[in-house]
Amino acid sequence: MTGTRLGETPDARLADAVRTVARVRDRGRRRSVVVVAGLLAAVVAVFAVSLSVGDMVLPLGTVVETLFGGGDGGSRFVVLELRLPRALLAVLVGVGFGLSGAVFQSLLRNPLASPDIIGISAGASAVAVTASLLFQVSGLALSGSALSGSMAAGAAIYLLAWRQGVAGQRLVLIGVGFGTGLSSVVWYVMARSDTTDAQEAYLWLTGTLNGRSWGQVWPLLTALAVLVPLTALAARALGPLRLGDDAAAGLGARVERDRLALLGCATALAGVATAAAGPVGFVAFVAGPIARRLVPGRGAALPHAALTGALIVLVADLGAQHLLPSVQLPVGVVTSIIGAPYLLLLLARANRGGSGG
């Protein structure tokens, strides 16, 4: 604030201030748009690479031609039946986890509050592993049991944390406790089963896109087509809620209802993604912090987090398929191995005390 200069009216100073604020806001908005565009470009580039690389390397021209109905039988099969559904699924799973994690973290105002840590993934795993090992459930029914497990865990955690409203830190603590109980059930069931079955369950628990096809893409695409707009709608309450319950209520937000809507959406997003690919580790946890670091001061940065999640899963799955010759790693192994060091790097470079995340 400069001092009053001679011959300057209060109106002129006000106009000046307004211009400054607008300029700063514009800069933030511009950065946000640039980052979205950059992430989108990166996603498209990696997507294209993952369609063209493999045992049979296809030039990008052939890939594009095949996508638009051309190409010979071999490339049609490889691109349309093998690689396209897998790459699409990677994008969708990443969007689901990234968005879910970012909503949880900013709603509960805690960087540890992602679905993999507060027991949502553990719920999906417990029900799915029990269903597959004890009741020999497979295919779509297995996906269904994963989804119902995550929703049930989410509901249970919400109800257990309810005490005249749900406070963020109580929900996180209860989620961690509940999740620990559920994962010990998973390990117990696995220890009691036949080796081969347990091995398969373990693969699913790591999160994998191996052998996925259109059968998993369509349900997930449909679910996201419903859930993403719903989340965007519910996320309008995120701004007030981030200020704390009292302030939000003062601003006219219906705190408990808004929070329930957001938690419901985030739980469902994590659930459908888990149903499609298993609990792919760490995507939900890192996508939010990375996105917020890319666009500082833009709140929850949900679109950025969704795209970051998609990029992480795409890159990780590409690595999982081709990093080691002759070995098909599950994507969940790679997401953690590339995602975690990046988070640690961000942490190490964070300069302000206690702001990591």
Next chain:
Amino acid sequence: MSGPVLQGTKEPTTRTSERRRARSRPVLALGLLAAVAVLLLTVLASLAVGSGDVALADVLDGVFHPDLGVKGQLIVQEVRIPRTVAGLLAGAALGLAGTVMQGVARNPLADPQLLGVNAGASVAVVCSISFFGFTVVTQYIWFGFLGALLAALLVYGVGSLGREGATPVKLALAGAATSAVLTSVTSAVLLQDRESYDRFRFWQLGTLTARDADVLWQVSPFVVAGAVLALLLGPQLNALSLGDDLARGLGQRVGLARLVSALAVVLLCGAATVVAGPIGFVGLAVPHAARLITGPDYRWVLPYSMVLAPVMLLVADIVGRVVAPPGEVQVGVVTAAIGCVPFIWLVRRRKQVEL
């Protein structure tokens, strides 16, 4: 972004209410004696209960002047005493380690599982099984110790990078991140190696059996050293809980206190892992229970945790012996599956989770 769970900063109002709740010294001392009495009863129960009926007289004889010709006394001597000692050692270690971790990280969620120590032990055990072909527990447990040590150093190192050193948030996030990486490495190895996976899935559950007396003797010096260090840390943890700046203002050497804490945690967690495998939850839940009794003073929370944690572990082990005959449920499963109920009740009861 960092919420109260991570920061543990307290409002002035909560502080006064804590003061009011803090009990007087004689009451706390009596309570500790009562807790020790409960622990003794639990030990007795742990010696007396289990598959294979043993008369109470044989239990006592089996402990004090065993006649190995009598089957009951043989069982007590060979099976139940090592198992009970394992529970005592691992329990005390986990309770103290959890308390120190929560105090240093100023985070009520901190425990060996969340801060990556368990994952470090697991990955080392898996590698030793898979790459060196170890098959006997006594061979690979020392790798567990080493892994826990390296993981703790890594988390602490990463958490203290950057200008302002090891803040609570950075420690917790570094722990979760390190844990995720190490778990992935574990998965990557196990998914390629069916045989190792088969051994690992039993080790992962955590159990007090299958540890012979030799191992317990080898581990107990580590537990004792770690326990002495941890019990001495009370005043330092009290100061740290006020925040780094205030602690420095009170003349604490914050960095040194953190370093000693890290050493104690590594000794204790490593020893507990060697004795019982990666047991989660005890280190998380017991300090909360202890604080509920004692209030926030770490000079009391630490000894209470040291006594209450073995009670929890032994009771869980006893429950696991009888709940699903003819088999047994591993103690790690019972602590987590049953332990989360009182934990949730505890969290619900309190208006705010203070440290």
